[in-house]
Amino acid sequence: MMKRLGYGLGMGLAAVGLLLPGLMFDGAGADPTGGSPTEGVKQTIVRYGPFMLPPAGRGGDMDHANVFMPNVPKPCEDCYITRAEPDLVYEDGTPANLDSGLMLHHAVLFNTGQPDTTCGKDTFYGRLGERFLASGNERTIKVLPPGYGYHLGRDPVTGVFHIMNHSEEAKTVFFTFKIDWLPGSTAGVRPVTPVWLDVANCRTSEYEVPAGPTSTHWTWPSTITGRVVATGGHVHTGGDRISVSNQTTGQRICTSWAGYGTKAPYMGTIESMSYCSWDSLGIVRKGDTLDLESVYDSAEAIPDAMGIMVMHVWQTDDLTSGTTPAPAEANGGIAPAAAANKPSGHHDH
Numbered sequence: 001m002m003k004r005l006g007y008g009l010g011m012g013l014a015a016v017g018l019l020l021p022g023l024m025f026d027g028a029g030a031d032p033t034g035g036s037p038t039e040g041v042k043q044t045i046v047r048y049g050p051f052m053l054p055p056a057g058r059g060g061d062m063d064h065a066n067v068f069m070p071n072v073p074k075p076c077e078d079c080y081i082t083r084a085e086p087d088l089v090y091e092d093g094t095p096a097n098l099d100s101g102l103m104l105h106h107a108v109l110f111n112t113g114q115p116d117t118t119c120g121k122d123t124f125y126g127r128l129g130e131r132f133l134a135s136g137n138e139r140t141i142k143v144l145p146p147g148y149g150y151h152l153g154r155d156p157v158t159g160v161f162h163i164m165n166h167s168e169e170a171k172t173v174f175f176t177f178k179i180d181w182l183p184g185s186t187a188g189v190r191p192v193t194p195v196w197l198d199v200a201n202c203r204t205s206e207y208e209v210p211a212g213p214t215s216t217h218w219t220w221p222s223t224i225t226g227r228v229v230a231t232g233g234h235v236h237t238g239g240d241r242i243s244v245s246n247q248t249t250g251q252r253i254c255t256s257w258a259g260y261g262t263k264a265p266y267m268g269t270i271e272s273m274s275y276c277s278w279d280s281l282g283i284v285r286k287g288d289t290l291d292l293e294s295v296y297d298s299a300e301a302i303p304d305a306m307g308i309m310v311m312h313v314w315q316t317d318d319l320t321s322g323t324t325p326a327p328a329e330a331n332g333g334i335a336p337a338a339a340a341n342k343p344s345g346h347h348d349h
């Protein structure tokens with residue numbers, strides 16, 4: 001596994017050629033369309049790149065070409081992140097997607113000042129720190145319920161990026177996060193802990209899925225106690241949905257549905273994952289077993305499928321006060337319309 005990573009890193013840097021530190025733009029305070037009604041919210045667009053990708057067949061479409069960037073720009077310091085909107089864009093800000101040959105295989109940000117909750121320091125990824133933000137090509141917007149935030153301190157952030165170019169031309173692209181945040185001094189914000197649940201956790205996150213309907217389970221004995229307030233999933237094209245349940249209590253916490261066929265730039269590949277956000281979606285106690293179920297129905301076998309959910313948990317012993325049960329619209333009890341469509345495209349990452 002280390003060998004594979006080493007290969008990815010070396011080849012990735014060689015293929016990308018030129019890496020410059022990202023640029024950071026400070027937004028002009030609260031954005032009324034930003035999604036969070038909390039007073040005092042600021043917005044920053046943080047940009048990583050440029051990633052200069054050779055054409056397909058000359059390195060641009062290479063597998064496992066992870067680019068590791070230590071100490072990348074941060075949207076804010078000593079702050080609470082409340083919403084995060086990822087994108088892959090060209091220099092002029094227009095989206096880069098499969099209709100022009102570009103695919104965001106993945107981007108993951110690690111907080112080096114915090115240990116990851118599910119992946120220990122004895123693993124390569126665990127040593128990088130706490131996985132607190134990530135995106136696949138479907139670019140899911142993460143939003144916490146009002147009053148909650150992820151605290152980002154002053155420690156460096158490491159980024160891991162894998163972007164593929166399936167076109168005949170060299171391309172230059174940037175990965176961006178539009179981040180809503182509150183200053184660390186904001187009173188009363190409830191801090192959340194990201195809990196990364198992954199069928200192939202602490203490794204490449206990739207596992208093999210055969211053709212046809214399949215269901216793969218992965219369990220994690222919880223090391224924390226608290227309320228789950230937000231979570232969403234990541235599967236690849238051919239994936240149907242991914243769910244997390246508390247096996248010990250029998251409570252389904254969230255189902256995140258894969259969507260297809262309504263957004264032209266995705267060319268029939270996965271275009272959305274529904275996101276669960278509510279105070280609270282579910283309760284977890286230390287020692288409870290959490291069950292992750294990744295469901296695919298792919299026309300052909302997928303050697304490098306993924307099944308990931310990142311839960312945001314407010315660690316507290318006050319598990320119930322002030323909460324109302326999540327409606328089906330908030331916890332994926334009802335599938336969105338796009339989940340009824342099947343994939344018609346093929347870039348199965």
Ligand SMILES: [Cu+2]
Pocket residue numbers: 105106136234235236306349
């Ligand atoms: Cu993936």
